[in-house]
Amino acid sequence: MSSTLKSLRALADPTRLRIVALLEREALSVNELQEITRMGQSRISTHLGLLQEAGLLQSRREGKRAFYKWHENADSTAREFIELAVRGAKEESHYAGDQLNLKRVVARREQQAHVYFNQVAGRFDRSYGPGRSxxxxxxxxxxxxxxxxxxxxxxxxxxxxxxxxxxxxxxxxxxxxxxxxxxxxxxxxxxxxxxxxxxxxxxxxxxxxxxxxxxxxxxxxxxxxxxxxxxxxxxxxxxxxxxxxxxxxxxxxxxxxxxxxxxxxxxxxxxxxxxxxxxxxxxxxxxxxxxxxxxxxxxxxxxxxxxxx
Known part of the structure; x- marks a missing residue:
């Protein structure tokens, strides 16, 4: 099967369109996608696997977690399909709610970092930090x-x-x-x-x-x-x-x-x-x-x- 047909087949599903739209600007883990979409882990993992197999997504591991995002080296045809898919996803009923949940998840990430640095302010130079030696x-x-x-x-x-x-x-x-x-x-x-x-x-x-x-x-x-x-x-x-x-x-x-x-x-x-x-x-x-x-x-x-x- 050609890469074009693989891309079209991978994107011919409303759930996968929804996932691709969420990964437009942020790399997200399976747990974060679960929280945003309220879908089960196995369902999300299956869809991510199909999108990766089609060469539309890539992942990176951080400890036990994998984070997914648009494939940086996707060819121009695949990228055009992804952009068209996102435009289509924006017309779906889930889009607005997903974007609100995405903002909340990203804000919490940032807040966790702020909480840490606020806690160690004034003693940061005496606190352990990975790699800071x-x-x-x-x-x-x-x-x-x-x-x-x-x-x-x-x-x-x-x-x-x-x-x-x-x-x-x-x-x-x-x-x-x-x-x-x-x-x-x-x-x-x-x-x-x-x-x-x-x-x-x-x-x-x-x-x-x-x-x-x-x-x-x-x-x-x-x-x-x-x-x-x-x-x-x-x-x-x-x-x-x-x-x-x-x-x-x-x-x-x-x-x-x-x-x-x-x-x-x-x-x-x-x-x-x-x-x-x-x-x-x-x-x-x-x-x-x-x-x-x-x-x-x-x-x-x-x-x-x-x-x-």
Whole structure:
């Protein structure tokens, strides 16, 4: 049977005309079509199957539900038949009532979204949302970066280094723990990150050539350094002219247990200390601000400092 005859046969039924008219602008599920038309599930499913078989409808799955709509790739003849069918459906007694019910169903969908966002307003950034993770945000932000050469000082096992390596030209991860370096290097090799190199060394004299990198990152690492000021001088040494340093660290606090719990040498830093060390090391365009504050005790606050060589 030709596609033209299949289309004509599929549309030669008032119930199928009714369904096609409802799917003119909205993709609807079987349950929604049931609610709008007051017809049984099996009856609707049968008619949808015939319309799909004729190439007039397509469906997409979302979890356990399938949503139906006009076929995007229907040929011009089939689309003309559908449009004629909708014109005919508009003359049927059911049309006005179906359109009112359709508006109600669509409005309820929108209302459900509004209810959710109204409920979490004021705590949205602390509420779980599928797919809304800092790792995902990190990948998004990395797309902004040009392909740089980066030194990640105090990298640990390389969580941030791995993320950077997926975008940057080269990443040099430096840590003073041989075990961390060994683990990070093995993980990078396993993940095929040939542009990520782990090096063992301390933060005050990192094993990185002078004027060789575009960006130096110290992410929650400076408070582990024996000499924070000297570490910033070292960052200046390895940066190319016009390069940038970025420091994420804790604002000064009084949680003494951090020394035992996390191996911290310093209980965070005052903004003035960071500014002084950066300026003394020769950095320009220094910017420092608090960017995060934890709700749970001891209420750690995070500073972000950036500066140019």
């Amino acid at each position: 800092w790792q995902a945000f990190g990948h998004l932000l990395l797309r902004i970066l040009p392909p740089l050469v980066v030194a990640d000082l105090g990298s640990g096992e390389g969580l941030l280094s791995e993320l950077l390596a997926r975008r940057c030209k080269k990443v040099i991860a430096v840590d003073n723990s041989e075990k961390m370096v060994k683990f990070g290097a093995a993980k990078a090799k396993k993940n095929g990150l040939k542009n990520l190199e782990f090096r063992h060394g301390d933060l005050q004299s990192p094993p990185v050539e002078s004027a060789s990198v575009d960006l130096v990152i110290l992410s929650q690492a400076l408070h582990h350094a024996e000499e924070p000021a000297q570490t910033i001088v070292a960052a200046h040494r390895i940066l190319k002219p016009g390069g940038q340093v970025m420091i994420l660290d804790l604002l000064r606090h009084n949680f003494e247990q951090a020394r035992e719990l996390y191996g911290d040498r310093w209980l965070g830093f005052a903004e003035s200390d960071l500014y002084h060390w950066l300026e003394t090391a020769g950095f320009k365009k220094i910017e420092i601000s608090a960017v995060a504050s934890e709700e749970q005790p001891p209420h750690f606050q995070t500073l972000l400092a950036s500066a140019m060589k």
